[in-house]
Amino acid sequence: MDFSPELIAIGQKAKDAARKLAYSSTANKNKALLAMADALLAHEQEILVANQKDVEAAIQKGIKKSLVNRLTLTSEGIHQMSDSLREVVNLADPVGEGEFWTRPNGLRIQRTRVPLGVVAMVYEARPNVTVDAAALCLKSGNAVILRGGSEAIESNKVLSRVISEASERQGMPTASIQLLENTDRQWVQQLMKMNGYVDVIIPRGGAGLIQTVVKESTVPVIETGTGVCHAFVDQEGNFDKGVSIVFNSKTHRPGVCNALETVLIHEAVASEFLPLLGEKLWDYGVEIRGCEKTCAILPYASKARSEDWGTEYLDLIISAKVVKDVDEAMDHIYQYGTKHSETIITENYTTAQRFLNEVDAAAVYVNASTRFTDGGRFGFGAEIGISTQKLHARGPMGLRELTTMKYMIYGEDHIVT
């Protein structure tokens, strides 16, 4: 692949920054984060003006309203970004954590957490990702290359300049935070092949973006995102819990990856439970797409097509299927799930344990909403994304997931025999 010399220069600067960042002290990184938080507030007007340009351009292009909303920054939003930087200051720095042991020959092996190096973030229209990702990467000692969507380019330019200048003034290495100002697709395609410069690439956004990165990148990827999450209401499930958990999982924030898409109902309780659940969902305006049995019980349900199973609606739509037992439920999840978050509603101990053990997903719940799969709600304090892959990180990724290990070994003239 022919790389753009400008992009190689950005990669090299990131590598050089990463080399120094790797042994920056927590105290110095925190000083930089506080300065970044202050700088955002100091440049509020400038940020809002740039954002206004992006928003106007988006409206002119006829971009859909939900996207324009995600793009739009307000004064309150800028204060929230600033606050979130201060929260990152309070998170424990994983760099330098570790354990050590001594081998029988006296060799001391110290397994130490170190930064990954250079992290590339590829995301879409939300400008706050620029600030979040930069903060988490800085705190964990990584240089970051940010590539946001073209719709947010003016906002991102100002945001990244403001925080990057503030961090450099506090002594952080130049180019610790870089934005790809050129949003040409060509550049992302090159970025995905920059092994030797980029240590990991994290796509955040829609399924299309994520799949492109997974398929095309030769740089190691952390796959985030897509969640076709299920709830199984067991024969021995408590109906009140079932209604409240399914309702919460589906409606609390339908546009996010840990929202529920499908409810599976044990056939022994379907005719009793489904009307209770259905009424609550229907009243709230949730469209129900059911299997034949569901439709026979709920007259207002429409018939699900085969592609409904496996669809991440990200909307007030739910698919519903009556199943024979927990085995059929688990088979369905195995076939259509994306290994994100799955929950069972049951009072039966053994069924609960089977579900926990046998369902393969980042987060498996008993009697709880799938919406808990979140770095903040897990107690990690911040989140760079939710990994749906198994390698390196699974589930909500906090600062620790932005690090790797290094073995430091203390010898005294040790040779192998």
Place this chain on the structure above:
Amino acid sequence: MDFSPELIAIGQKAKDAARKLAYSSTANKNKALLAMADALLAHEQEILVANQKDVEAAIQKGIKKSLVNRLTLTSEGIHQMSDSLREVVNLADPVGEGEFWTRPNGLRIQRTRVPLGVVAMVYEARPNVTVDAAALCLKSGNAVILRGGSEAIESNKVLSRVISEASERQGMPTASIQLLENTDRQWVQQLMKMNGYVDVIIPRGGAGLIQTVVKESTVPVIETGTGVCHAFVDQEGNFDKGVSIVFNSKTHRPGVCNALETVLIHEAVASEFLPLLGEKLWDYGVEIRGCEKTCAILPYASKARSEDWGTEYLDLIISAKVVKDVDEAMDHIYQYGTKHSETIITENYTTAQRFLNEVDAAAVYVNASTRFTDGGRFGFGAEIGISTQKLHARGPMGLRELTTMKYMIYGEDHIVT
């Protein structure tokens, strides 16, 4: 990509096996491993006959001697394979390890180690990898798809059949261990794209194989291998230690990835130290390719070309360079190293600490041989390979690196607000 239906069938069988293997008990997996060890001995003759076919075919094809050696099995070799299976029995099973915490709302989160799922191993001519990889995958609860080199196909067919049958007789799921009997390149290329069937692909072998897999695979890869390892003999290095560590790192087993390729010498001690080192290496038959200063000191050194820096000789050849100080040494390692294993010989505390902190590699040593970078020597008991990437696993990979985490969450009607 169009997938071969046979390959998809293999992938599906592996997935189904993995689903059951995930919750096989340690006791049952150990029983299977012991049966596999017995079966290898019981089928010794059959294995030797199949191996003889491979060896004869290789000799006829004029394949080079070192490769034929790696391919050849002996009765002793089969006993060693059998013993190594028994050793895996003694290793701790990482599956089910974990930690848990309780959130302020009472939600109990249990972070549990679980198998990766389906592991694909792509390797070259050594038939013992077939047995090693199968054993480590089984012990860690993973289904494995083995794809060995075509040169070893007859040996691999018998080996995989013998151990697979033995494990199934002990109740392990069918298809826990599968060999790709078709060694067509097409199949490997498809295997590398089988996301949804294969959770991770681990290439083991030469740099060519590894780079192909890294570049072409859309399945997550663990990169193993290439080690351009350096030793830096500091101004304050002890000469005896320097000679013994460099000699050991270079000559103990030159064909492996943790062997030394380059020695860097502080200019203040070069004229005194190099003759001591050079003589010992020269006597042993090691070719020395030096920088100008090295050649001026050692008349028997040949002049290094620029491509010598960065070359993994895997042979009795060493490159040698005189550097100004530890900074120049670290810059050289930064430029030419592969982040595998690096060592410094010094008595100076601060220089040692700087080297440990600032050199970015899986294993960084003070006064010890790079040859220690090995699962067994680190105390992990067994090794599936040495990772030179930063994601998921770094350095020697044992059983734990063949697992991922899963969150099991115990709620009591928990919903988010």
